[in-house]
Amino acid sequence: MSAVGEIGAHFAVARPRVLAALTRQFSNLDVAEEAYQEACMRAMERWPANGVPADPTGWLIMTGRNATIDRIRRDKRIVSGEALPDGPASEDDIEAALADQIDMSELRDDVLRLMFMCCHPDLSLQDQLALALKVIGGFSVDKIARAFVVKPKAMEQRITRAKKKAAAIAERLDTPSLQERTARLDAVCTMAYLLFNEGYSASGGDEHIRAELCEEAIRLIRLLLTLFPSQAEVMGLLALCLFQHSRRQARLDSAGKLIPLEEQDRSLWNRQEIAEGQVLIEKALRHGRPGPYQIQAAIAAVHCMAEMPEQTDWQEIERLYAALEQVQPSPVVSLNRAVALSKVKDARTGLQYLNGLSDALSGYLYYHTTLASLLDEAGEADRAIAAYECALQLGPTEQEVAHIRRKMKQCRSHQKNPEPM
Structure with missing residues (x-):
């Protein structure tokens, strides 16, 4: 990774804590974002020459806070009556504060x-x-649009509306009561899971896995569980993330290439995290109210319990996806059920189940890669290559690009009349 890329990775990992601390400091989201951006710009000026500090997050918090206090003090000379944040401005005093x-x-x-x-x-x-x-x-509009499987323009309009609304209620953005937190729990769980997913499979760039973001999301979900210890869905969410994260060491080879689930060295999976996830999901399911996270965790558990790919209980996985479709119907869930059906029966069955999803998932990278894989398995190599070409247009990471091109090469070997390279 380049020096700029390494610094950018530090920014991505530090951003949640930095922005949160600055928001608490200044009680204003816009001011906090400006302070964070100022800190990042100063880091880009200094870190390449001086090296990344031992605590990048603390450095960014202090620098952003210091720069903003200095700016407010300068503005005060022009605009009278504007209160300054309490607290000292020197770095040593800020660190203590x-x-x-x-x-x-x-x-x-x-x-x-x-x-x-x-x-x-x-x-x-x-x-x-x-x-x-x-x-x-700090996700781009395009990244958020892909997460919600909507068009970027529609997502940009949604974010603009949300920011305007947030500005109107900014003075009420204080720490919510326990009752208010309970009402907002579903949204916070979704946010934590989307944060985990961005670390598990980055939506762009040259780094496919950001383990630190996964670990930050898991840390936050653990905190959620301490606040809501009897919430089965929070248990299910934590179990799901632990199951997924347990495979991190086996997902890339020494050259950084993606390794599909069925080809991973399962001895590299973290059995301690799998065991913890198993305890959590069993405890959650005993509540008798299976929700989306519990069902997804149960699916991940089936994969983790199989010592070899051929031992995977695909019938159970297909049954669980059918249940998930009932609890939380979505095109992405149907896409995953199509894969399970192809394993239980055959590729043609999976392709038939994909019918009708093309419009809803036209901008979803994994729809095209799944379609391509099933088409190739069904003996339609030409159509599979075309589907992989569509996937390449949807901003995959460098590792995903390499993986897709390897799959395309395999498809060409399956063509009856292969085109020249």
Whole structure:
């Protein structure tokens, strides 16, 4: 990875905590975002020459806070009567002040607090999530649009509306009560899972897996579970993330190439995380109210319990996806059920189930790669190559590009009359 790419990776990991701390400091999302951007610009100026500091997150918090206080003081000379934030401006004093404030909020975590703040009931659920992903995750409009499987223009309009609404209620963006947190829990869980997914499979760039983002999401979900210890869906969400994260060491080879699930060295899977996930999902399911996260965790558990790919219980997985379609119907769930059906029966059955999903998932990378895989398995190599070509137009990571091109090469070997390379 280049030096600029390495610094950018530090920004991506640090952003949630930095922005959350700055929001608590200045009680204004726009000011916090400006402070974060200023800190990043200064880091780009200094880190390449001086090296990345031992605590990049702390450095960005202090630098952003310091720069913003200095700017407000300069503005005060022009605009009278504007109050300054309390607190010293020197870096040493700021560091001490921040240390005194760490984990002192009611939610005990700035990022979690900010997530609950963004999930304000005055905003629609979709707007809450879009705002949280933009503000906390720093996701681009295109990335958020792909996460919601909608057009970028529609998502841009949604985020603009959410920001205007958030500005109108900014003075009420305080730490919510326990009752308010309960009402916002579903949105916060979704936000945490989308944050995990961005680390598990980055939606663009040269780094496919960002383990630190996965670990940050898991940390936040653990905090959620301490706040809501009897919530089966929070248990299911934590179990799901643990199952998925347990495979991280086996997902890329030494050259950074993606390794499909069925080809992974399962001895590299983290059995401690799998065992913890198994305990959590069993405890959650005993509540007798299986929700989407519990069902997804149960699916992941089936994969993790198979010592070899051929031992995977695809009938159970297909049954669970059928249940998930009932609880949380979506084109992406149907896409995954199509894969399970192809394993239980054959590729033609899976392709038949994909009929009708093309419009809803035309902008979804994994629809095209799944379609291509099933077409190739069904003996339609030409159509499979065309589907892979569509996938290449949807912003895959460098590792995904390499994986898709390898699959295309395999398809060409299956063609009856292969085209010249």
